[in-house]
Amino acid sequence: xxxxxxxxxxxxxxxxxxxxxxxxxxxxxxxxxxxxxxxxxxxxxxxxxxxxxxxxxxxxxxxxxxxxxxxxxxxxxxxxxxxxxxxxxxxxxxxxxxxxxxxxxxxxxxxxxxxxxxxxxxxxxxxxxxxxxxxxxxxxxxxxxxxxxxxxxxxxxxxxxxxxxxxxxxxxxxxxxxxxxxxxxxxxxxxxxxxxxxxxxxxxxxxxxxxxxxxxxxxxxxxxxxxxxxxxxxxxxxxxxxxxxxxxxxxxxxxxxxxxxxxxxxxxxxxxxxxxxxxxxxxxxxxxxxxxxxxxxxxxxxxxxxxxxxxxxxxxxxxxxxxxxxxxxxxxxxxxxxxxxxxxxxxxxxxxxxxxxxxxxxxxxxxxxxxxxxxxxxxxxxxxxxxxxxxxxxxxxxxxxxxxxxxxxxxxxxxxxxxxxxxxxxxxxxxxxxxxxxxxxxxxxxxxxxxxxxxxxxxxxxxxxxxxxxxxxxxxxxxxxxxxxxxxxxxxxxxxxxxxxxxxxxxxxxxxxxxxxxxxxxxxxxxxxxxxxxxxxxxxxxxxxxxxxxxxxxxxxxxxxxxxxxxxxxxxxxxxxxxxxxxxxxxxxxxxxxxxxxxxxxxxxxxxxxxxxxxxxxxxxxxxxxxxxxxxxxxxxxxxxxxxxxxxxxxxxxxxxxxxxxxxxxxxxxxxxxxxxxxxxxxxxxxxxxxxxxxxxxxxxxxxxxxxxxxxxxxxxxxxxxxxxxxxxxxxxxxxxxxxxxxxxxxxxxxxxxxxxxxxxxxxxxxxxxxxxxxxxxxxxxxxxxxxxxxxxxxxxxxxxxxxxxxxxxxxxxxxxxxxx
RNA sequence: GCCCAGGUGGCGAAAUAGGUAGACGCAAGGGACUUAAAAUCCCUCGGCUUAUGCCGUGCCGGUUCGAGUCCGGCCCUGGGCACCA
Numbered sequence: 001x002x003x004x005x006x007x008x009x010x011x012x013x014x015x016x017x018x019x020x021x022x023x024x025x026x027x028x029x030x031x032x033x034x035x036x037x038x039x040x041x042x043x044x045x046x047x048x049x050x051x052x053x054x055x056x057x058x059x060x061x062x063x064x065x066x067x068x069x070x071x072x073x074x075x076x077x078x079x080x081x082x083x084x085x086x087x088x089x090x091x092x093x094x095x096x097x098x099x100x101x102x103x104x105x106x107x108x109x110x111x112x113x114x115x116x117x118x119x120x121x122x123x124x125x126x127x128x129x130x131x132x133x134x135x136x137x138x139x140x141x142x143x144x145x146x147x148x149x150x151x152x153x154x155x156x157x158x159x160x161x162x163x164x165x166x167x168x169x170x171x172x173x174x175x176x177x178x179x180x181x182x183x184x185x186x187x188x189x190x191x192x193x194x195x196x197x198x199x200x201x202x203x204x205x206x207x208x209x210x211x212x213x214x215x216x217x218x219x220x221x222x223x224x225x226x227x228x229x230x231x232x233x234x235x236x237x238x239x240x241x242x243x244x245x246x247x248x249x250x251x252x253x254x255x256x257x258x259x260x261x262x263x264x265x266x267x268x269x270x271x272x273x274x275x276x277x278x279x280x281x282x283x284x285x286x287x288x289x290x291x292x293x294x295x296x297x298x299x300x301x302x303x304x305x306x307x308x309x310x311x312x313x314x315x316x317x318x319x320x321x322x323x324x325x326x327x328x329x330x331x332x333x334x335x336x337x338x339x340x341x342x343x344x345x346x347x348x349x350x351x352x353x354x355x356x357x358x359x360x361x362x363x364x365x366x367x368x369x370x371x372x373x374x375x376x377x378x379x380x381x382x383x384x385x386x387x388x389x390x391x392x393x394x395x396x397x398x399x400x401x402x403x404x405x406x407x408x409x410x411x412x413x414x415x416x417x418x419x420x421x422x423x424x425x426x427x428x429x430x431x432x433x434x435x436x437x438x439x440x441x442x443x444x445x446x447x448x449x450x451x452x453x454x455x456x457x458x459x460x461x462x463x464x465x466x467x468x469x470x471x472x473x474x475x476x477x478x479x480x481x482x483x484x485x486x487x488x489x490x491x492x493x494x495x496x497x498x499x500x501x502x503x504x505x506x507x508x509x510x511x512x513x514x515x516x517x518x519x520x521x522x523x524x525x526x527x528x529x530x531x532x533x534x535x536x537x538x539x540x541x542x543x544x545x546x547x548x549x550x551x552x553x554x555x556x557x558x559x560x561x562x563x564x565x566x567x568x569x570x571x572x573x574x575x576x577x578x579x580x581x582x583x584x585x586x587x588x589x590x591x592x593x594x595x596x597x598x599x600x601x602x603x604x605x606x607x608x609x610x611x612x613x614x615x616x617x618x619x620x621x622x623x624x625x626x627x628x629x630x631x632x633x634x635x636x637x638x639x640x641x642x643x644x645x646x647x648x649x650x651x652x653x654x655x656x657x658x659x660x661x662x663x664x665x666x667x668x669x670x671x672x673x674x675x676x677x678x679x680x681x682x683x684x685x686x687x688x689x690x691x692x693x694x695x696x697x698x699x700x701x702x703x704x705x706x707x708x709x710x711x712x713x714x715x716x717x718x719x720x721x722x723x724x725x726x727x728x729x730x731x732x733x734x735x736x737x738x739x740x741x742x743x744x745x746x747x748x749x750x751x752x753x754x755x756x757x758x759x760x761x762x763x764x765x766x767x768x769x770x771x772x773x774x775x776x777x778x779x780x781x782x783x784x785x786x787x788x789x790x791x792x793x794x795x796x797x798x799x800x801x802x803x804x805x806x807x808x809x810x811x812x813x814x815x816x817x818x819x820x821x
Numbered sequence: 822g823c824c825c826a827g828g829u830g831g832c833g834a835a836a837u838a839g840g841u842a843g844a845c846g847c848a849a850g851g852g853a854c855u856u857a858a859a860a861u862c863c864c865u866c867g868g869c870u871u872a873u874g875c876c877g878u879g880c881c882g883g884u885u886c887g888a889g890u891c892c893g894g895c896c897c898u899g900g901g902c903a904c905c906a
């Protein structure tokens with residue numbers, strides 16, 4: 001028999017054309033039956049598809065295809081997260097305009113994605129850098145400004161004094177600008193903020209509703225990021241003059257142990273004190289250097305300097321010095337902390353370094369502590385000592401009593417504090433959504449009126465330096481004030497690109513809507529399964545949850561409880577690693593998937609990447625294992641072609657051998673199905689299909705009719721089961737097996753419980769927990785008869801000889817453990 | 822520094838809910854077919870040890886008839902830390 005060679009290149013092209021003609025994956029405007037919205041995080045058009053993309057989209061597509069075969073109406077869209085820093089960097093390096101660079105990359109990557117045969121509804125594709133998309137972001141921005149959910153305040157950025165530009169944290173290397181090499185300075189500028197803190201409690205509580213569909217790890221990270229903590233706000237009155245320094249603490253019980261206050265270098269009091277204190281001014285100046293990133297601040301050597309200012313302890317009245325310290329963050333809480341060296345490790349080290357007093361007020365046993373002998377802070381709970389009338393109280397009681405005492409004096413109260421800070425969305429960059437505001441000398445800051453939207457970003461610039469070209473373009477800058485019509489100036493800051501990725505999932509449901517969203521978004525949302533990298537566990541996924549609530553509270557989504565959260569289920573995919581670290585351009589360890597696809601085809605690439613590891617785990621790249629995936633597909637190809645389109649009915653009476661094979665077929669269907677939903681362990685599902693294939697290969701051409709018929713049943717099952725992973729070959733084999741229609745729209749097979757049933761089971765016999773024998777039993781044997789049979793079995797006698805039986809544990813269906821003494 | 826993960830053969834991994842450690846695949850070795858090669862098919866494949874034996878899931882300890890799985894304490898690797906996306 002002549003079997004055509006498995007030639008994936010032509011085969012995949014043909015199948016893809018068929019799908020395109022039949023519009024197989026086009027989603028309806030509004031789902032009429034049960035809907036399933038599958039979404040993978042859309043890519044930044046960096047130029048080349050990388051392995052992380054292939055993995056991300058293969059996972060999401062396997063899920064989408066499975067759900068489609070379950071009979072649901074599936075929406076799976078694709079688009080482009082098209083604004084961002086790399087386009088500007090490329091523009092500077094290659095002299096190509098960011099818009100052009102971005103659009104060329106999209107064209108190339110679209111081709112690469114299409115080559116993978118993912119079941120997208122391409123009619124919904126959009127890029128976020130088009131005015132049709134970002135105009136609605138501008139529209140919403142103005143709405144939020146009017147509601148007070150957007151506001152301006154000072155905040156700190158990395159300033160490159162040579163390039164005269166703001167740097168992203170990534171662009172600061174060892175405290176210096178990556179292009180100029182100059183030490184960066186911290187600079188305070190006025191920026192726009194989204195009031196995410198107003199939603200802190202709702203975002204926190206919403207996590208509880210996600211516990212079924214989101215990984216516990218991500219929920220924990222978001223909880224910690226929001227960082228709700230109960231404690232007290234405490235006011236320390238200045239010793240000289242009016243005013244107080246406010247601090248937040250979760251440990252008001254340690255208040256009597258506070259021996260100094262520490263404020264951020266940017267704190268107004270520190271800045272003020274530096275006026276008369278050259279040494280302090282010098283210290284604050286040194287603190288201005290280095291990146292603003294929390295990681296760099298938290299890992300630097302802890303340093304401080306006294307302000308020469310004192311406060312009064314709110315309860316004892318004792319005079320405490322105020323220090324400036326480089327580890328206190330101005331953006332967190334009040335930018336000041338009370339320091340209790342005896343009970344906080346960082347305060348302890350700081351106090352030892354600068355010889356500040358240490359006063360122990362909590363001890364586990366309630367006995368006074370010798371602070372000179374302490375080698376580290378005692379941070380646990382205990383009973384109060386050295387705390388006057390509070391002595392002897394346990395920490396918990398002391399917390400509320402001390403807070404009450406403060407409240408009585410008007411110097412504090414119980415407070416809830418969040419680690420979460422408002423979302424700064426201003427970027428001093430060109431390639432982003434223009435912020436729709438106008439600066440007028442007379443009217444101040446004025447939003448662009450709705451009829452003047454969108455504020456279109458000019459796309460023709462050739463960048464000469466990192467400075468935004470908008471700053472030098474009179475055509476963009478000059479505008480009449482919408483209120484008084486006097487000459488005014490446009491805002492040149494653009495929005496954080498996280499804004500675009502915070503609502504794209506909703507726009508995919510109605511990409512041509514005449515407004516930001518329409519009814520179709522309500523019908524398709526929430527996303528039933530979202531798939532993307534773990535690295536987005538907090539920022540993107542928290543911003544999108546926040547933004548979804550903004551859409552709801554603007555009336556674009558209903559407040560019906562169903563639309564609060566954007567993503568019902570989340571799968572966080574592990575990274576693709578090479579030589580132990582993340583594949584990335586900057587590390588130069590990327591493997592281009594294009595070569596893989598050219599050589600073996602999309603089906604092999606997809607099958608390999610899903611087989612190599614479970615989706616949530618990191619995947620260590622290896623070239624050789626790809627061969628195995630390709631071999632497997634070739635094997636199925638041959639098997640199906642050898643069998644052909646013969647339809648043989650399974651006889652009603654079949655041999656025990658045939659019954660075993662049929663059980664294997666249905667066990668495979670069962671195992672694959674259970675791994676397609678919930679756990680998504682595609683590697684195990686594929687292994688099960690391989691195992692069945694191995695079993696089916698043993699059925700020869702001259703085998704009895706019952707075995708041949710079951711071989712046919714098995715081959716149909718394998719083709720269906722493999723189709724979410726290797727859809728092209730599955731379509732062709734489906735036809736080869738004499739089946740009609742597209743396999744992509746065929747029903748998923750169901751395991752027959754009758755075929756799964758087995759008459760006998762094999763139990764493992766352990767002695768003192770160690771495997772010794774195996775014995776067969778009828779499937780319905782009860783524990784007592786099993787125990788009896790084990791003890792009387794000839795093979796067991798040598799294990800039992802001279803021993804007494806202390807215990808016999810029978811685990812139904814699994815094992816028997818004899819405990820002998 | 823803080824938060825979250827992960828660590829099982831030469832390698833990627835598997836092990837529903839505490840019950841046979843290593844399914845499936847890669848690599849390697851041996852064989853069949855072939856003039857030869859490729860392809861394909863078959864066999865072996867954790868370690869010690871000439872086993873019906875012992876040891877073995879990062880390290881140390883604990884709970885249990887039984888621990889990769891649960892508990893306590895470490896070590897190492899990775900991700901995130903608010904302007905990379």
